Amino acid sequence: MAAAAAVSISTASKALNDTGRMGSETRERVKRIAAEIGYRPNALARGLLSKRSFTIGLLTNDTYGRFTLPVMAGISDALVDHGVSVFLCAIEDDPALAQIHVDAMLDKQVDGIIATGKRLDRRLPVDLSNLHVPVVYAFTEGTQNSVTFRSDDEQGARLAVEWLVKIGRRRIAHITGPEDFFSVRERAGAYHEVAGHRQPVLYGVWSESWGHDAVEQLWKRSGEKPDALFCGNDQIARGAVDALRERGVKVPQDVSVIGFDNWEIVAAQTRPPLTTVDMELKELGRQAGLTVLALAEGRPVEPGVRKLPCRLIVRQSCGGEAPQG
Amino acid sequence: MAAAAAVSISTASKALNDTGRMGSETRERVKRIAAEIGYRPNALARGLLSKRSFTIGLLTNDTYGRFTLPVMAGISDALVDHGVSVFLCAIEDDPALAQIHVDAMLDKQVDGIIATGKRLDRRLPVDLSNLHVPVVYAFTEGTQNSVTFRSDDEQGARLAVEWLVKIGRRRIAHITGPEDFFSVRERAGAYHEVAGHRQPVLYGVWSESWGHDAVEQLWKRSGEKPDALFCGNDQIARGAVDALRERGVKVPQDVSVIGFDNWEIVAAQTRPPLTTVDMELKELGRQAGLTVLALAEGRPVEPGVRKLPCRLIVRQSCGGEAPQG
DNA sequence: GTCGCGTGAGAAAACCTTTTCTCACTTGAC
DNA sequence: GTCAAGTGAGAAAAGGTTTTCTCACGCGAC
DSSP states (O other): OHHHHSSOSTHHHHHHHTOSOOOHHHHHHHHHHHHHTTOOOOHHHHHHHHSOOSEEEEEEOOTTOTTHHHHHHHHHHHHGGGTOEEEEEEOTTOHHHHHHHHHHHHHTTOSEEEEEOSOTTOOOSSOOTTOSSOEEEESSOOOTTOEEEEEOHHHHHHHHHHHHHHTTOOOEEEEESOTTSHHHHHHHHHHHHHHOTTSOEEEOOSSHHHHHHHHHHHHHSSSOOOSEEEESSHHHHHHHHHHHHHTTOOTTTTOEEEOSSOOHHHHTTSSSOOBEEEOOHHHHHHHHHHHHHHHHTTOOOOOEEEEEOOEEEOOSSSOSOOOOO | OHHHHSSOSTHHHHHHHTOSOOOHHHHHHHHHHHHHTTOOOOHHHHHHHHSOOSEEEEEEOOTTOTTHHHHHHHHHHHHGGGTOEEEEEEOTTOHHHHHHHHHHHHHTTOSEEEEEOSOTTOOOSSOOTTOSSOEEEESSOOOTTOEEEEEOHHHHHHHHHHHHHHTTOOOEEEEESOTTSHHHHHHHHHHHHHHOTTSOEEEOOSSHHHHHHHHHHHHHSSSOOOSEEEESSHHHHHHHHHHHHHTTOOTTTTOEEEOSSOOHHHHTTSSSOOBEEEOOHHHHHHHHHHHHHHHHTTOOOOOEEEEEOOEEEOOSSSOSOOOOO
8 A cells, every 4th residue: 555655544545535634745645656656546445435336337239339339439439538447248139148247237336227229119138127227228128217319210310311302312212120120210201201212112121132132023113113222231231332333333323322320341342332311329428328327327318218319321323512511 | 335235244145256254145146136126236346356358459450350250259269258349440551540439448448459460471560568567469470479360371372272173173273462462462472373383373463353353464475375364352353243244154063162261241252152261260260259258367387379261151152062061 | 948050132343435413623713 | 701603533443253351150179
């Protein structure tokens, strides 16, 4: 302990924390010596007393990290300068494993828990509703009276379709994922509102091959072909672009293609690189982090669902200009 | 505290830990009551005394999680039933941020640190050599006398090229990443040994477009074309497959293509799905986790570099049979 | 009947901080 | 010169657990 090195005992604490009464000379001397010997207080001991461990748990159900990593980056970013560290626990859809991780986190006195998933309309396979620590949900369904952060898929879809309209496209088709996903229905709804209710929606799965197949289906139909495709994610968009190229249809000259997710490794590697909708997951993580911190500190937080706006990322798969913004 | 609920004070501790002397009746009663009230000991208090926090830190420099996530999964998998939780700290190549995270971890009395990167021949931008906690390196360059886990790229490359030879390919080209990567040179060396020293190696970057371009280069050359491509990663392989398809060259009938990494989202979505080399990163993580735990518990661990064997994942981009294994 | 030993269970210290309380000493005022 | 107020710094408690030590009691043996 620094006390021994310097002179006194608990005076050191007061010196280092700028609390208590003492001579400024003593205070400075203690601080200097502490710095010299590289003294760092034991966070365990501190946490034991203060009931704050400066630790939170991130529970995730997303194996590939498609959503977790950006969210995690945002959380970490927001909390690192508050001295908070993050336990990452991947639960792989296993309720028993989830419970083990939750118990371990609680044992370690986390100040709060952030639960993330890979879809908005599914709960994690573990009940977090009656914990004695605050829980914030991000990109997964929360419980009554909880705080939940999610992307505004409706606004994101609107952004995409409006962009297609703005650059002059009129026959816009929507190739998307399974209809039982809430976000799929939300995006499809917004799409219909902007593009018109008679425009076709093709529901399928979240894969490139589905994007490929869907284009086959569309182009086999009689009548006018679409001049734009709004795809439910970047993988579908990529499959669609590939199918179009194979058919000799030029992207973006003949058909504009727009994706969703801005998953860089897919969107940026597609030829041409995909214009797409970014869900701002890092910002979502940041806000979730700050919120769980606020709750941990007892500050009041309005419960409810917070929808964060999406952002359009313009690359080359649509043609058109970069947006004015 | 359970003590109050039951009867005694520190007797509870002995009962729950099966230590000390006491009547078996008392012991059972305390255990039963503890279970009833859902008592769980405070890990902070326990850690304060035992000098073991049952917590380790994972320091990563890999933004996209390509390597970190599987490694993390392995670590977590190995340590969860030892009651150890993992702090994930992404340092984004920023030395200052790295230092902050390391300090935070040390303050929180982590039992050890695992450092991971995205290439074998680079160090993390922070010095971990003189910490008072054990450090294990995984997929990044370690320090003198440290324990480092890495994949055996030479063996992996050999696996790939031998497979191509086995299925009858003779004119095997190697399209790979930048030559300054140690693993690139290692793989190229193994490739030359198996395929022959006059076979061409094309060094480039880790992108699909490079794979695409490289095929263009190869097919523009005069003389016989390759009948197989050994690619430095799955992205390059995917670009190569795309380029071949555009040229009307059939994969795998005319040309076998093999990748490296087994990055599912790339390898499995390619048409045809890629045969590739898996670096067994999860196993690597598991071993790193167990090793840091052993070091934390004072068990002796031989320092040095441990190369873990890669595994061939046979899909459809090469033709041939599934391996006998 | 007394001594000793074994057994069950509680008391106390330790882990490292922070915070509150107390005490001694100085200084200023009357 | 005495008293009050103020100032600097150490003592002590608290936080929850584990571990070691101590104590009281009962029983068997002489």
